[in-house]
Amino acid sequence: MTIFNPNDPTTRRGIEKAAALLEQSRAPVVVVNRIDLAGAAAAVTLARQAGAVLDHVAPTGLGPSQEQGTLGTVPGEAFLRADLVIVAGPITDTLAHDAGFARLTAPSPTRTVVNLGSAETTGGLLSSAEELRLDGLGLAEQLGVLYALAQGRPVSLDDRQAAEATRFIEQRMSQAKYGVFVFAPDAIDEHAQFMMMSLANVLSVETRWSILPLGRPAGQAELIRMCQALTGLPPPLSFAGTRPVHDPLLYRAVDVIGRRETDAILWVSACEDVPPDWIGGAPLAAVTARADAILAASAQISIGKPGIDYPALSEGALTGVVTANAQTSPVSKASAAQVIEAIGQQFAASQNGAVA
Amino acid sequence: MSLMCIAGGRIVDPASGRDEIGDVWIQNGRIVDAPDGHPPAERIDASGCVVMAGAIDIHTHVVGANVAAARLLLPERYSEIETPPEHWTGAPFDLQTTGALYAQMGFTMVVEPAVAPVDAAATHAELELIPYVDRAALSVVGNDDVLLGMLRDKASEDAIADYVGWLMTTSRAIGAKTINPGGVAALKENIRSFELDDTIPEYGVSSRQISAAMRKALTKLGVPHPLHLHTHNLGLPGSVETAVATIEAAEGEPLHLAHLQFYAYGTEGGFGMSSGAVRLAELLSKNKNVTADVGQVMFGPTCTISSDTLTQFNARRWATPKKWAVRDGDANGGGMVPFHYKARSKIAALQWAIGLELFLAIDDPNQVYMTTDHPNGGPFTSYPDLIAQLMDRSVRQAVIDQLPKEALEVSALGSMTREYSLRDIAVMTRQAPARLLGLDDRGHLKPGAAADVSVYRENPDIAAMFRKAQHVTKDGAFIVRDGQLAPPSYSRTLSVAPDYDKAIVSHVGDAYDRRWGLPPETFNVPETLMRNSSPFEVVACRS
Numbered sequence: 001m002t003i004f005n006p007n008d009p010t011t012r013r014g015i016e017k018a019a020a021l022l023e024q025s026r027a028p029v030v031v032v033n034r035i036d037l038a039g040a041a042a043a044v045t046l047a048r049q050a051g052a053v054l055d056h057v058a059p060t061g062l063g064p065s066q067e068q069g070t071l072g073t074v075p076g077e078a079f080l081r082a083d084l085v086i087v088a089g090p091i092t093d094t095l096a097h098d099a100g101f102a103r104l105t106a107p108s109p110t111r112t113v114v115n116l117g118s119a120e121t122t123g124g125l126l127s128s129a130e131e132l133r134l135d136g137l138g139l140a141e142q143l144g145v146l147y148a149l150a151q152g153r154p155v156s157l158d159d160r161q162a163a164e165a166t167r168f169i170e171q172r173m174s175q176a177k178y179g180v181f182v183f184a185p186d187a188i189d190e191h192a193q194f195m196m197m198s199l200a201n202v203l204s205v206e207t208r209w210s211i212l213p214l215g216r217p218a219g220q221a222e223l224i225r226m227c228q229a230l231t232g233l234p235p236p237l238s239f240a241g242t243r244p245v246h247d248p249l250l251y252r253a254v255d256v257i258g259r260r261e262t263d264a265i266l267w268v269s270a271c272e273d274v275p276p277d278w279i280g281g282a283p284l285a286a287v288t289a290r291a292d293a294i295l296a297a298s299a300q301i302s303i304g305k306p307g308i309d310y311p312a313l314s315e316g317a318l319t320g321v322v323t324a325n326a327q328t329s330p331v332s333k334a335s336a337a338q339v340i341e342a343i344g345q346q347f348a349a350s351q352n353g354a355v356a
Numbered sequence: 357m358s359l360m361c362i363a364g365g366r367i368v369d370p371a372s373g374r375d376e377i378g379d380v381w382i383q384n385g386r387i388v389d390a391p392d393g394h395p396p397a398e399r400i401d402a403s404g405c406v407v408m409a410g411a412i413d414i415h416t417h418v419v420g421a422n423v424a425a426a427r428l429l430l431p432e433r434y435s436e437i438e439t440p441p442e443h444w445t446g447a448p449f450d451l452q453t454t455g456a457l458y459a460q461m462g463f464t465m466v467v468e469p470a471v472a473p474v475d476a477a478a479t480h481a482e483l484e485l486i487p488y489v490d491r492a493a494l495s496v497v498g499n500d501d502v503l504l505g506m507l508r509d510k511a512s513e514d515a516i517a518d519y520v521g522w523l524m525t526t527s528r529a530i531g532a533k534t535i536n537p538g539g540v541a542a543l544k545e546n547i548r549s550f551e552l553d554d555t556i557p558e559y560g561v562s563s564r565q566i567s568a569a570m571r572k573a574l575t576k577l578g579v580p581h582p583l584h585l586h587t588h589n590l591g592l593p594g595s596v597e598t599a600v601a602t603i604e605a606a607e608g609e610p611l612h613l614a615h616l617q618f619y620a621y622g623t624e625g626g627f628g629m630s631s632g633a634v635r636l637a638e639l640l641s642k643n644k645n646v647t648a649d650v651g652q653v654m655f656g657p658t659c660t661i662s663s664d665t666l667t668q669f670n671a672r673r674w675a676t677p678k679k680w681a682v683r684d685g686d687a688n689g690g691g692m693v694p695f696h697y698k699a700r701s702k703i704a705a706l707q708w709a710i711g712l713e714l715f716l717a718i719d720d721p722n723q724v725y726m727t728t729d730h731p732n733g734g735p736f737t738s739y740p741d742l743i744a745q746l747m748d749r750s751v752r753q754a755v756i757d758q759l760p761k762e763a764l765e766v767s768a769l770g771s772m773t774r775e776y777s778l779r780d781i782a783v784m785t786r787q788a789p790a791r792l793l794g795l796d797d798r799g800h801l802k803p804g805a806a807a808d809v810s811v812y813r814e815n816p817d818i819a820a821m822f823r824k825a826q827h828v829t830k831d832g833a834f835i836v837r838d839g840q841l842a843p844p845s846y847s848r849t850l851s852v853a854p855d856y857d858k859a860i861v862s863h864v865g866d867a868y869d870r871r872w873g874l875p876p877e878t879f880n881v882p883e884t885l886m887r888n889s890s891p892f893e894v895v896a897c898r899s
């Protein structure tokens with residue numbers, strides 16, 4: 001059982017301050033990072049209650065998948081089946097530390113791993129990987145060249161590079177039985193993602209290609225799932241009107257805060273991360289594992305880490321799905337949901353008080 | 357809870373043989389006998405109303421990873437919905453709206469028919485957020501490596517039953533569904549069409565073998581709900597042959613066919629597609645072991661959501677608008693393809709006609725179930741219109757008059773005169789679904805039943821009558837009263853817990869270790885992690 005005492009003086013003070021901050025705000029923003037499913041649901045409910053903008057910190061990466069077809073796969077299937085894995089773009093820290101990525105790119109007699117795009121960021125992490133690099137071109141352009149060649153269209157490259165790219169398409173990608181593009185969604189731009197999907201789609205006319213984002217920022221999947229379940233819509237969205245409105249251009253937290261369109265920020269992150277540097281410029285309430293370390297926050301409430309300090313439903317790197325995670329620490333701490341719900345109750349109570 | 361009487365309504369309760377003006381008595385959440393001389397604490401005047409048990413939807417895609425993916429694909433569609441359901445645009449409703457819309461139509465239970473066992477925890481976390489109604493889920497089995505590996509290795513029927521029992525228990529399912537058995541696995545090996553006796557190269561196992569193994573496993577486990585089968589060749593002209601072969605392959609064993617309308621297509625006529633509905637209806641009348649839900653097409657935009665990745669992969673070129681998502685899964689995965697059934701399209705018109713033909717040609721309303729395969733054929737909110745089309749010939753004639761003539765030329769619908777009675781509706785939407793799920797205390801109004809009661813004000817406009825119930829009780833408490841929705845309340849998720857030999861878990865463990873390096877417990881659905889306390893209730897298996 002999770003230990004949560006909302007009447008503990010420090011906790012109480014934090015909850016009251018956070019609720020007051022939201023209540024006094026005319027345009028609050030709730031930003032969520034690293035959270036479990038129950039915490040995500042609570043954040044959606046609180047954001048709705050407060051009429052806030054709700055978002056997570058990661059770029060959504062939704063644009064390309066909302067504009068065309070997407071062929072996807074899951075870590076388990078890619079691990080068992082993929083004979084050619086193309087790591088598209090840089091291997092970020094998160095990606096490098098992703099258990100599914102490590103497993104999929106480990107040396108294997110049945111699988112070739114190729115890094116496409118940016119050799120310098122490989123940093124020796126993929127010692128066994130081959131590389132394909134078309135000089136002078138960005139990732140999206142390199143994918144675009146391959147896409148054109150896969151359709152038999154000409155490209156204007158020097159002969160050596162054109163030959164190399166053609167050989168790669170004809171002898172490697174088209175011959176793969178189960179090809180998978182792996183990428184960190186927050187590390188490559190939407191144009192590159194779009195081209196990657198297009199390439200997977202055109203290759204899949206004859207064989208099987210899929211895309212597989214790995215090393216996703218934790219909490220994104222949980223928030224998207226619960227936000228949609230409760231509102232029908234993914235983040236970012238605004239609860240300012242009578243109905244929630246989803247608009248990735250208007251309501252991205254980074255932009256709303258950057259445009260100074262907020263007078264209160266609630267930052268929820270079930271880890272010790274300090275918030276990204278764009279969080280600021282308005283009074284801040286922090287709900288995190290070490291809230292006291294966030295000095296800029298006028299309200300600080302500490303919570304545990306999901307799957308460590310309290311049992312939680314959260315996305316697993318190896319499965320790509322939300323599963324149950326037992327508590328591993330001998331000491332229980334408050335869950336994100338408990339604290340967020342307590343803020344919501346305090347918010348409702350003071351609103352009722354104001355009416356009465 | 358105090359004694360309540362729903363008084364003076366027309367009670368339509370086929371299970372008790374009642375079709376009469378009378379009373380329904382409720383106490384402590386249950387239907388009770390009329391007490392001698394006891395006045396009720398509360399008397400609800402139901403004169404001028406029809407009183408039935410709460411309706412049950414046995415096949416409606418309302419939660420899960422695929423529904424979530426459809427929402428992600430079409431957020432702009434959702435934003436267009438001002439007042440659902442009148443402005444259904446194809447994006448799935450949120451869960452609050454889902455429960456509210458069902459309750460208002462007099463439904464008290466919904467079954468999500470395609471839960472990926474690996475996603476069970478998240479799916480149940482969503483399912484329990486649907487207010488007002490009871491919920492249940494079918495687990496998808498049949499394209500998973502464990503089952504296919506066991507069939508390849510000639511595992512015993514007992515061992516297969518143990519695995520299916522374990523999977524259903526850990527994923528908290530009320531039944532098991534098999535979706536394009538073998539075809540989905542074969543797509544991962546780049547096979548683009550799959551027939552009953554084709555084999556998956558990796559396993560050497562056929563669709564026929566998979567379905568047979570699943571039927572036997574469920575019978576052995578005593579799971580009341582028969583195998584819920586989404587067979588192959590969905591939506592293709594000529595699929596009637598697949599449906600016929602699938603029914604014959606059941607060899608007299610219990611089988612439920614999902615969305616039969618999508619398999620009732622012949623190849624005759626001017627545009628290469630014709631109705632096979634009458635043929636299938638005749639076959640069903642000779643095969644009482646088989647039940648089917650229809651998957652009725654209703655005109656308008658929608659998003660098809662299916663774990664039949666093979667079908668959705670091939671259907672991606674029909675996407676309207678031009679975007680879609682198809683994802684291989686650890687077993688079935690999913691395909692989300694938006695689509696628009698236009699009344700001026702010959703094919704969509706014929707699909708609509710074929711669905712109605714099935715309803716009208718299958719004589720026994722215990723064998724046919726009202727579904728639109730929400731949202732695949734259309735939204736569940738179109739049920740009232742569908743009921744009106746079934747009960748009133750002139751209502752469907754008015755639709756026929758709007759449709760391309762060529763479509764009706766290859767359908768028998770125009771000559772069908774049958775009109776459903778209220779009793780037929782009550783059997784099809786109450787009694788039969790409860791029996792099919794093994795719920796002895798639901799689907800009827802006999803003493804002892806759960807007090808799930810729908811009261812509809814009689815209205816010559818049948819669709820209007822069934823769109824907004826006057827009163828609905830769930831376990832004796834009003835969820836709709838005087839046409840108004842009560843504040844959200846949360847009922848239970850029903851599932852079976854069959855007996856199985858726990859030794860099977862180590863076999864599963866080996867396969868899961870190969871796939872993920874994780875133990876089988878990874879995919880448990882702990883009750884303690886659900887939001888509501890005691891959200892689950894176990895339905896008894898047959899001994």
Ligand SMILES: [Zn+2]
Pocket residue numbers: 415417469614615729732
């Ligand atoms: Zn379905």
